[in-house]
Amino acid sequence: KGLRVQDKGFLNTAVIRSEITYIDGEAGVLRYRGYPIEQLALHSSHLESAYLLIYGSLPTREQHLHFETEVMRHGNMHVDSEEFFRSFRYDAHPMSMLTSAFAMLGSFYSEANPSLQGQKLYTNGDKESLATMDRQIYRLIGKATTLAAMAYRVRQGREFVTPPVGLSYTGSFLYQMDHLGEEDYKPNPVLEKALDVLFLIHADHELNASCTTVLQTGSSLVDPYSAIAAGCASLYGPLHGGANEAVIRMLVSIGSPENVPAFIEAVKRREKTLSGFGHRVYKTSDPRSFIVRKTADEVFKVTGRDALLETAMALHDAAMKDEYFIKRKLAPNVDFWSGLIYRAMGFPMDFFPVLFAVPRVVGWLAHWRQMMLQDGGVKIWRPRQVYVGAGKREYVPIEKRG
Numbered sequence: 001k002g003l004r005v006q007d008k009g010f011l012n013t014a015v016i017r018s019e020i021t022y023i024d025g026e027a028g029v030l031r032y033r034g035y036p037i038e039q040l041a042l043h044s045s046h047l048e049s050a051y052l053l054i055y056g057s058l059p060t061r062e063q064h065l066h067f068e069t070e071v072m073r074h075g076n077m078h079v080d081s082e083e084f085f086r087s088f089r090y091d092a093h094p095m096s097m098l099t100s101a102f103a104m105l106g107s108f109y110s111e112a113n114p115s116l117q118g119q120k121l122y123t124n125g126d127k128e129s130l131a132t133m134d135r136q137i138y139r140l141i142g143k144a145t146t147l148a149a150m151a152y153r154v155r156q157g158r159e160f161v162t163p164p165v166g167l168s169y170t171g172s173f174l175y176q177m178d179h180l181g182e183e184d185y186k187p188n189p190v191l192e193k194a195l196d197v198l199f200l201i202h203a204d205h206e207l208n209a210s211c212t213t214v215l216q217t218g219s220s221l222v223d224p225y226s227a228i229a230a231g232c233a234s235l236y237g238p239l240h241g242g243a244n245e246a247v248i249r250m251l252v253s254i255g256s257p258e259n260v261p262a263f264i265e266a267v268k269r270r271e272k273t274l275s276g277f278g279h280r281v282y283k284t285s286d287p288r289s290f291i292v293r294k295t296a297d298e299v300f301k302v303t304g305r306d307a308l309l310e311t312a313m314a315l316h317d318a319a320m321k322d323e324y325f326i327k328r329k330l331a332p333n334v335d336f337w338s339g340l341i342y343r344a345m346g347f348p349m350d351f352f353p354v355l356f357a358v359p360r361v362v363g364w365l366a367h368w369r370q371m372m373l374q375d376g377g378v379k380i381w382r383p384r385q386v387y388v389g390a391g392k393r394e395y396v397p398i399e400k401r402g
Ligand code: CMC
Pocket: 009, 208, 238, 239, 240, 241, 242, 243, 267, 272, 273, 274, 275, 276, 277, 278, 279, 280, 281, 328, 330, 333, 334, 335
């Protein structure tokens, strides 16, 4: 009677068949739809890779233009949403704002939830249904940067700006964050490109905690805005997307390279966690961490080296030759270096997880679309448990409880 096998943390449970992202954790391989992440980081762009992840193949010139135009066209937010952002406390964490904002966004688009309106669900091969789905995809990717910039600006007591016309996805984002009222504002091309590469490599990572949350939530057939809000909440945690912020807090607390050995000892005594190290799937270095490290050098040429870089390098080198980390196959993950770049670019620490969430919207949508259109339709995700509680008991009135 009942289930006896528990898989705590889903170490060995596959819940879906997927064609999107391939990871070989032993060899340190990551591919989007078959294309190695290193090739994409070198030759592609975030929006081109977004198309690839969502629709399965690299776009033609025409498809690319259409996708980019639609995404950028949907960047504007309704003026009512400004009041929503102003209603947060002055020191609200931007991830709380972004998570809530995705759910709020859903309230504007009832068409995103056809089954609630008694209509047919998204169906493969049905042009109208697929066009409705595409609209939600364009909106969510297009508005993700706008919502993030609104969360950023409201915290600084600055007015909101309308997304500009004619800039790239990351160029537009940088413009909205830092626009100083100059008519011919142009983001620094090196930083714009660096952010695009970072967005591209953060776009998907198969069934991590947040993507699983999106699918679990989406499996009840709720609208994609609500499912993505749920995923965003999951990403906020320090074991997941919050790790880039945690790395910088850790480096600040270590202070300088000479304090590294004492910190490593504290980790080994389990008093501290080495944020930015370790991964559920990678048992060698995360391939994205090499791309981030290379991108950091490009960024530092413009911004100057971050003061914490020396401490980060000392920590990295000490961990990589320490028996504790070698034995457990703990190596740097994508978050170890990314925070240093964001810091050098002038983003505040608590904004770093937002810089993870914005591009990850792409991956969440790719998996959500795949699930919604899978053969045989969606089956609600309803795991089982191993019950270890009390057997049947008789109710005791309160006056008789001792
Ligand atoms: N510092 C110290 N010890 C660690 C660390 C770490 N960062 N990561 C794992 N360990 C130890 C852990 O204590 C365990 O030791 P033991 O077997 O003696 O009990 C062993 O290594 C295996 O770790 P685990 O916790 O069973 O591994 P997991 O797959 O459940 O967790 C993880 C993966 C990423 C949550 C974990 O490595 C971690 O907490 N890392 C720090 C947070 C972090 O950097 N997260 C970002 C992950 S990559 C980007 C993303 O997905 O968002």
